[in-house]
Amino acid sequence: MWKRIIYSILGIATVVVIVMIYNAMQFESLQLQEYPDSYVYDFDEDAAIERFAESLSYETVSREPGEVDEEAFEAFHEFLEASFPNVFGQLEVELVNDFSLLIRWEGVDTELDPLVLLAHQDVVPVESPDAWSHPPFAGEVVDGIVWGRGAVDNKNGVMGILEAVEIMLEEDFQPERTVKLAFGHDEEVGGMYGARKIADLLEERGVEPEFVLDEGGYITEGELPVERPVAVVGTAEKGILSLELVVSGRGGHSSMPPRQTAIGILSEAIYNLENNPFPASVSGAARDLFRYVGPEMSFAERVILSNLWLTEPVVIRMFEDSPASNAMLRTTAAPTMMQGSDKDNILPSEAKMVVNFRIMPGETIESVKEYVRRTIDDDRIEIRDHREYAFDPSPVSEAGTDQFDLVHQTIRQIYPDIYVAPFLMVAATDSRHFVELSDHVYRFTPADLNENEAEGFHAVDEQLRAEVYLRMIRFYQQLILNV
Ligand SMILES: [Zn+2]
Known part of the structure; x- marks a missing residue:
């Protein structure tokens, strides 16, 4: 009797161990093994860094939903127009709700669903400017580091995307697929007057984006027990x-x-x-x-x-x-x-x-x-x-689709020696307003942030190394080329 029980327990344990080892061996890498080298246009890097630094000097601060510092945003728009003459001269630029920007770059094949790139123009307030090593709204570049509110959240996105498009227009490039840029002006206070309105407008026009890319995860090192840095792409x-x-x-x-x-x-x-x-x-x-x-x-x-x-x-x-x-x-x-x-x-x-x-x-x-x-x-x-607005969680965008793989490939083209993985964003982004428009919504900032940079979100001493910003511009160029 006892023998039989012991034997069956041993038998079950053996089967479980075999199944576990089998599963571990079947657990294949999902990292792309083969992809083309990066092939983006060269550009005047110093001028791009200077423009990025200057963008941080505009105090486009969001404090309360529905409240806009009109002067700051108008000045910021003037600066953008002067900085990116091709974008503002050749593309369809729309102001949505006065302060959000929706820019359309028509593709060769207008039958294809567009790519939508999101970023936000507004920043959070600065609580104690005296605590900063460099003033938060001076746009200083010191030893290759760009200092100021918005350096990582999220003028790096707005400026990086515009810079990429400007460079490509300069080269007379036209994307295969229409590209839309959507830059909200109140992400930090919920996005109800900016990104929400843009999303409503696109929905009215029947736009169904191929995929949407917003700020979100980034490239981190040492957070997970693997040998390389990991680019985490928010899929929910x-x-x-x-x-x-x-x-x-x-x-x-x-x-x-x-x-x-x-x-x-x-x-x-x-x-x-x-x-x-x-x-x-x-x-x-x-x-x-x-x-x-x-x-x-x-x-x-x-x-x-x-x-x-x-x-x-x-x-x-x-x-x-x-x-x-x-x-x-x-x-x-x-x-x-x-x-x-x-x-x-x-x-x-x-x-x-x-x-x-x-x-x-x-x-x-x-x-x-x-x-x-x-x-x-x-x-x-x-x-x-407590608030008028609450948000349900987003649906989960599936990983491993063509759309996800395209983002995956683009990341590896710019950052070859890293791993790419989907993940759950625990913070909120403007992308939540776009989840009804597309099944493929990703939250990823193409930047390899060090500890100082990663700690800068909504905090003192927000900063970004200029070299990282330049990689962001290459990423957005490569992405537009790839789609
Ligand atoms: Zn943000």
Whole structure:
């Protein structure tokens, strides 16, 4: 009897091990092995760097949805027109909602669906200019580094794309496929007046982009256990929702507090949310990431990542400790604001907390609200929307399609010694407004950012090496050539 049980356990274990090793051996590399060398036009690099630096001196700051610093944007547009005479002289340039730019470069074959390149003109405010090593709106270039607000987010995109198109127009090049450039003016505050309007306009005109490329992932080194830097291309984006948890009607003097105060009730709610995190899974774009980088890892890691049917819980354990990778696996909840009374001896008549959620593809605004209600399970707490807008997560654009492979190839042509992989963007971009127009929406900034540059998003000392910016211009040229 016992013998039989032991034998069958051993038998099952052997089969599992064989299957796992078999899967690991079948786990083939998805990195492109063969592709043509890069063949882009040469250009005056110093002049391009100078224009890029100057673009950072325009204070196109977004503060609130619907509020526009008109003078700054008008001046910026004048600068663009003067800098790119071919683009503004030869192509159809439209102002959408006064400040967003939609530029159409007609292709040889107008039957082909267009390529849409997105970037945004606006930047986030500068909180403490004195903390910067170089002034945030001076556009200084020092020792090959371009300093200023917008250097990585996202005037590098606007200027890099325009520079590429200008160079190609100068060479009398016409793309095979129509190319559209869409530069919103309020991405940093939701994009409802810029990119949203452009997307609506394109939809009205029946435009169905072949694919859409926006800012997003970039080339990083050392974040994943592989030998080369990895270019991560966002194939999906998390949704955003902010909820207010409100407890009211419990004011009074602090000398006679009730057993549980309004703030106590809210604290318990947060305690419950933090101790019951949303369910985690390795799915969608996160799964695609492992499928693309997994084969480039050591054998032991390949065995684990090629057998997610069995190892998923282990993988989740491995990754959920780091906030960055945890965010790829589940919807996250972050309490960000809390309000009680104004006086130390008065109980708040209303206590309020705002929790910001980043929603995993597969879930929805409604399913998150339902989860919060169930987890808090306290009818003394009213749950309200904090903002007028909330966004469901994007659909996942499939990796390995012709469109994805074309982006993959272009990246490798400019950066030969790296790996390319899809991934889930946990931050928001303007591309979310375009997901109804195309099944192929990618979020990738063609830049190999070092640590200082990667830390510059929305932060002090935003900067970009000039050489990286030049590679971005080559990438956009190559992409237009490839499509
Ligand atoms: Zn941005």
